[in-house]
Amino acid sequence: MNHVYSWREAPKAQFAVIGDPVDHSLSPQMHNAAYAALGLPFEYVAIQVPPGEVSQALDHLRELEYRGTNVTVPHKEEALSWCKHVDGFCEQVQAVNTIDVRRRAGVNTDANGFLATLGDMTPSSVLLMGAGGSAKSIARALVRDGWTVRIWNRTHEKAVDLARLAGAAVTDEADPTGAALILNTTSASLQGDDLPVLWERTVKDAIAYDLAYGDSPFLKVAAEHGLRTMNGLPMLVEQGALALEWWTGESAPRAVMAKALEKGPEKPTGTKEQG
Ligand code: NDP
Numbered sequence: 001m002n003h004v005y006s007w008r009e010a011p012k013a014q015f016a017v018i019g020d021p022v023d024h025s026l027s028p029q030m031h032n033a034a035y036a037a038l039g040l041p042f043e044y045v046a047i048q049v050p051p052g053e054v055s056q057a058l059d060h061l062r063e064l065e066y067r068g069t070n071v072t073v074p075h076k077e078e079a080l081s082w083c084k085h086v087d088g089f090c091e092q093v094q095a096v097n098t099i100d101v102r103r104r105a106g107v108n109t110d111a112n113g114f115l116a117t118l119g120d121m122t123p124s125s126v127l128l129m130g131a132g133g134s135a136k137s138i139a140r141a142l143v144r145d146g147w148t149v150r151i152w153n154r155t156h157e158k159a160v161d162l163a164r165l166a167g168a169a170v171t172d173e174a175d176p177t178g179a180a181l182i183l184n185t186t187s188a189s190l191q192g193d194d195l196p197v198l199w200e201r202t203v204k205d206a207i208a209y210d211l212a213y214g215d216s217p218f219l220k221v222a223a224e225h226g227l228r229t230m231n232g233l234p235m236l237v238e239q240g241a242l243a244l245e246w247w248t249g250e251s252a253p254r255a256v257m258a259k260a261l262e263k264g265p266e267k268p269t270g271t272k273e274q275g
Contacts, residue, residue, distance in 0.1 A: 002028050002046040007057035010064055015044040015247070018057060018079075019072035022046045026213075027070055030240050033260035037253045042067075054078035058101065066101045068247040070240070076133060080106060086203060093137040096241040110134060111141035112210075113239030117230070118181075120205075123147040127176045128168070129195055130185035131158035134211055134267055138185060139166035150179070156184070177201045182208045182222070189216035199225040209233060214264075233261055 004023045005011060015060030018029040023046065031044035047069075048150035049057040053077050061069060071079040076095035082104035083096060090096050096106030096206075108275040123146035128139055131153035139162060139179035142149050144210060147170035153159035156172055174197045176182045182202065188195055211232040219229040251265060 004046045004048050006061055007047050007049045007053065008116070010047055010061060010066075011043075012064065013043040013045045014067045015042060015069065016047045016061065016066060016077060017070040017072055018049045020048060020050055020074065022048050022072060022107075025072060026236060026264075027072075027240060030257045030260045031244065032097055034240075034253050034257050037256040038248075038250055040194070040248065040250070043275070049075060051075070051078070055082045058082045058099070058252045062101050062104075068101055068243070069099045070243055071097050071099060073133065074189060076108075089137075089140070093140055095133060095137060097239065098246060100247065106201045107243075108137055108244070109239040109242035110235075111137040113237075113242055114138050114235050115145065117234040121180070123179045125178050126150070126181040126183055127152065127171070127174065127179040127197075128183045129153065129174055129197075130187075131162040132185065132187070135162060135185040135241070136165070138183070139163075139168055143167045147181075150267075154188075174198060176203070176206065177203055178203060180206055182206055182227070184208070184210040184212070184216075184218045187212070189218055192217060194218060194221060195271060197221070202227060203237055213261075233258070236261065 017025050025046050028046050035042040076097055080090055080096045082105050085105040090106055090108050096108055098109050099106045125148045127150050129152050139149055143166050150171050151159045151163045151168050152174040153169050159170045165207050174195060189210055190232050194217040206227050208227045209230040210216045210218050213232045222229050237254055237257045239255050244252045
């Protein structure tokens with residue numbers, strides 16, 4: 001568990017993750033390991049910011065000469081409105097997860113971080129489950145890159161809305177027929193819940209991918225059906241690496257960052273970071 005500072009008591013440091021809650025974020029241990037490996041004299045801390053106070057908090061961190069912050073739930077939209085410079089993708093998904101505090105500039109490394117973890121997979125068909133914040137940016141990015149996206153969500157109306165926004169199709173059954181990628185962007189795994197996937201319809205060689213870190217009921221059942229599986233740790237590393245590279249211009253030491261996550265949160269108590 002991180003030492004968490006309230007934003008009014010933020011220490012002298014260069015980088016931070018802001019969120020609410022933020023105590024179990026894995027970002028400080030990952031970024032601090034990267035700065036140590038690069039020989040950079042930077043410190044990355046966790047800062048608690050209640051909803052509605054994001055602009056004030058970021059103004060304060062700017063006065064303290066912070067260079068950058070990551071932004072986790074539920075602040076990705078509030079942080080966007082503080083930024084004076086954001087790209088079109090952030091506008092489309094109404095979210096930033098990485099801020100250059102000095103320039104008041106924001107980017108979203110979640111979607112590109114996710115895409116990087118797909119390696120050289122050829123865009124084809126994906127069954128995407130979920131319609132929350134991460135689904136929003138990932139669905140858009142997948143469609144942009146030529147994937148055919150079908151969205152299923154527990155609350156069907158949200159899947160309908162997201163499909164319309166992202167240029168995707170919607171399905172009222174989690175039917176993976178024809179999908180090379182079966183992607184769980186829901187937080188069901190954090191609650192220990194499974195999803196109603198019609199596993200018997202999966203195609204050979206399909207990959208089951210869960211954005212949650214570590215084992216999950218979804219990945220367990222997928223493996224039992226013979227699918228290859230991926231969890232959310234590589235994406236966490238990639239979105240952090242892209243943020244670090246954007247802030248510092250250095251090449252991120254991805255292997256060091258991944259290693260720093262191997263031990264998990266320093267004192268786990270059950271909740272997890274949300275990106
Ligand atoms: P949101 O709260 O924005 O969205 C949650 C989604 O999960 C909604 O679609 C919701 O459905 C669905 N959901 C919640 N509980 C259940 C359940 N029991 N069964 C079925 N569906 C459920 O969350 P985010 O998009 O921010 O995050 C989602 C997940 O992605 C989390 O596990 C988070 O940790 C992970 N994540 C990982 C990242 C990484 O770097 N690896 C980055 C970002 C996120 P409904 O609309 O019906 O409420």
